[in-house]
Amino acid sequence: MVLEPHDILEINSRDLISHSPLPEWAVLSLELAPFVVVRRANAPHGQVAVGIRGKKRNERFAAFLPDNKVIPQIKPEHLTERYLWENKQSPVFSSLTISADLFNKYxxxxxxxGSVGFELASSVQTVTLESDLDIIVRAPEPLPMNVGVQIVNELKKSPVRIDVQVETPAGAFSLIEYVSDSGHVLLKTIYGPKLSKNPWMDPKS
Incomplete structure (x- = not known):
């Protein structure tokens, strides 16, 4: 299976490749939950760019992992079954139910x-009362503008802020920015961010 940004990987922490020592919080985080998140970055051949999450928003550490050292791979779309969060009492998970109804409809x-996906994948509590909900949408083909507008308007009814990132073959962009119809979106690519008129085009072209 292809490794993509936002995928959560269970690993053996001894397999991590880092050009600087891991901070203490990162070591403790991996002891609690040996999971990393695939980053959007250009990695050396045979490696994948990953990030270690800590308890705080500013606790993020970039590293690399040999791509043959993944134990299981958990993609965001593997985490959409409601039984995974049906007993979790939080506005974030109520918003996830609203999102599930909407995206399954389309x-x-x-x-x-984000923190919601990490908690569901690792079974370690990472969601807080301040957490937003990040949703990843795979869009290999252009997304109709009218559909995007309908989704953004429906998600405004949620009890927490929902950030929808649309993943294309070229990179990722914010759905809210896309429906603003400004003519450009900020496309996140493995080569860095760039303004794009067509976020489904190869960023090198």
Missing amino acids: RFSWGPG
């Missing part, structure tokens, strides 16, 4: 990212 390939 038959999108989607899933939760």
